[in-house]
Amino acid sequence: MNKITSLRASTREELYRRVSIANEVILDHFRDPVSLEQLSKAAMLSVNHLIRNYKLVYGVTPHQHMIFLRLLEAERLLQKSALPVSEICSRIGFESLGSFITIFHRVKGVSPQQFRKQSK
Incomplete structure (x- = not known):
């Protein structure tokens, strides 16, 4: 909360509370196609204000956080299930198999x- 740059403590607390609401939405719905507009509406902040303060509080943008959570879930499913990669892609909220594979490879250094x- 102290990372939020506002003069008044009450304003910092309120911004933190609102950013936390957006974080809860992300944690609960990262598999769903949640837009920045939906997050900003839930947090009652403009999109730019949400992105700026979310990054101050959590160190990443809302989008980056959603991708991180989706990739964690993909790892879990790849290790614990025999689901095809295309099914995992759909279940974790990626609309494109190609973008999922590309992002997974970029972050993990290997394809799904x-x-x-390697996990077996």
């Missing part, structure tokens, strides 16, 4: 298939 093989 390679990750699954």
